[in-house]
Amino acid sequence: MAMRLRLDHVTADYQIGPVRSPRVLREVSMSLQPGTFTAVVGPTGAGKSSLLKVLNGLLLPQSGQAEIGDITIDGKSSKRLLKAVRKRVGLVFQFPESQLFAETVEQDISFGPLNFGAHPRNVHALAEKVIAQVGLDESILYRSPFSLSGGQKRRVAIAGVLALEPEVLALDEPTAGLDPTGKEELLSLLKQWNKQNGLTILMVTHDMESVARYADDVVVMEKGRAVFHDSMRKLFEDTERLEKWQLDVPDARRFQLEFEVRSGTRLPRVCLTEDELADALIEVGRV
Template sequence: MQIKLNHVTADYQLGSVRSPRVLQDVSLQIAPGTFTAVVGSTGAGKSSLLKVLNGLLLPKSGWAEIGDIKINSKTSRKSLKAVRKIVGMVFQFPESQLFAETVEQDISFGPLNFGASREAAHDLAIKMIRRVGLDESILQQSPFSLSGGQKRRVAIAGVLAQGPEVLALDEPTAGLDPSGKRELLSLLKQWNKSKRLTVILVTHDMETAARYADDAVVMDRGKVVYHGSVRSLFADSEKLNRWQLDVPEARRFQLKFEAVSGIRLPNVCLTEEELAAALIEVGRV
């Protein structure tokens, strides 16, 4: 499922509140089956980019293409519904989207809305609750009786039940403890690899981008200023400083080690495991 944005400019308006040009002349192409982190400072346009991909924010000019569906200022509701089946959107604190009496009803809502039979929706709820690492016995419980981490998994299961080819997530680990955060991100990476699910993840956490993403999109004041590999991004300290992006801890240690020792490690290290392997290679462990 190819994703392409062509010179997209967008304004955001909610009631009387209007933010002009939250996206400015954005052109971007995301290949199928990739894991892309969207990073940048607050207000850079990251969330607005996801909303265009899901049809929640229409371009003022330019267009977005999701597969063979084009989104522009005049896209019909029918086409937008088709887009939302392809691009599953997970908002920040997705558990706030829970509403039904039982977990099963919450997960089944989307499939039923898209025409699935009750039997098919039931089978899908079982499959999806297992996919997010929860036991099917939880299906008859109230979603509001669950822990925060469980609620978030149920909300994501509801999005997955719609069968998206693209999963767009806006800070999905916000508020989770370190263990819950690792578990959720590991699941996303697993689905990306095993199901070839395209994952687009908005995050402020450079450790997350470094460890889980293949590519990065850097946004600054509504514009895309970088789109390329995560490793190439974190190799360029000058650009990171310019865009006020943090450096992953392993990379920060590497830079200090190289400056003090005069020894250059064989590659850009983004995780502790890569750093340890590089230090062993140069005989420092």
Template sequence: MEIVLDHVSYTYQAGTPFAGDGLRDVSVTIPDGSYTAIIGQTGSGKSTLLQHLNALLKPTTGTVRIGDREITPKTSNKNLKPLRAKVGLVFQFAENQLFEETVEKDVAFGPKNFGVPEKEALARAHHALDLVGISPEYYENSPFDLSGGQMRRVAIAGVLAMTPELLILDEPTAGLDPKGRTELMTLFETLHREQGIGIVLVTHQMEDVANYAEFVLVMADGHLIKQGPPAEIFSDPAWLAEHHLGLPRAAQFARELRAKGLPLPDIPLTEQALAAEVLAILRPTREADHE
């Protein structure tokens, strides 16, 4: 599902003394089926932008086209439910969205609320729980008896049970330990690659951008200030520093190695790419030592 923002601006509490700009003249296309990351400092407009992608917020000026639906400032809130089923939004600390007495009921709630018969809603719930790695032994448990990581997986399953075409993720790994964060990011990559679900990810983790994203949007003060593939976004460390953004750890380490004399031809963005480049440099030296 392609999403196109055309000169979108959004003002919070418009017409009041407390009015403030959330977005300022943003134009961008998010291609169908892509994995797009959105980065920027706190208050840059990332979350405001996300909430326009499923019409949770409507633009103050400009238009948002989500698939074949056009959202304008005058769009009624009626008949937006089918759109929001296609574009699933996972908020930061998604486990706070849990409320039902069992895991199964919580995940099935969304489809049932959209008119899906109970039998099909339960089938969707079971499939979604399987996708996120929650086994049947937990279906009758209270979601509040699960670990934090499991609770977040159940909340994500509730969104997946709606069978979205696009999954919008607002800092989905916030508060998780490194193992839980890696597992969740691997899950999203699997959903993207194997299920064909488009991903829009807001994150402060530059490693996740480098490892998973195909395209990156950079926000600052409500403006879209740069867009492109990760290699392009991370090609100018000085520009990143100017906007209070960093490099992925592998790229920063590679720059330090180069500064110390290691002749790296490129600055790799991921640990795997860095390891491959270092091995390529060291292998001839080792072979020569054994001759």
């Protein structure tokens, strides 16, 4: 059975040493269906990254609980239980390439599986599999990760998470700092894994163009609360709500709104891409 994620009235604090951020999550309840590509959006400090950390077991609920498949975690969960969660939910931090450390790419990718008990005889084949999965040549396994380009390092870091063979991949701003080509290539890979392999994707992003092009569903976080969780298209239907949450709209949707105001002609549907916009304009005889 595919694994479902569920949060039940989760409230969480975040503390590093003496620094404590109370209630980074406030009474968050939601269910994420398996095989979906969900974008998590909202302003800085809204609780987006904290949401991913709870689902990965890195941040424990102060109250409420999280269900990761058949595993339930709360504020008293054991290290053994949390380790099982982290194998199921792979977490890719923002700028994950900063965590590369080994002498070769293969050693870096192999570290996680070995730590989770994989047999050394099996990890080479696993490294070959995931390096191909992220679109890199097998020869790169024998190079130092520090000799690679920024985009290659990003892919290697993600390959290290994929090597754990998670059922869910949670990514915090995975395209941050990439050029437009690298960004498009990475997002296309994520969508491919989602569609072809049924991998559940949860992606924090500020880029609403990416949300429109790749996400099935959207979670909007505001002041630690999940204020919206529905389909991507429903999010972009309500422009007043988007303004309230200070969320941008894709270029095609912005053009549509301006066109409808200036022409007095309402297009038959919400348009989120250039192709959708062109089709709608043809339908109303404006092209």
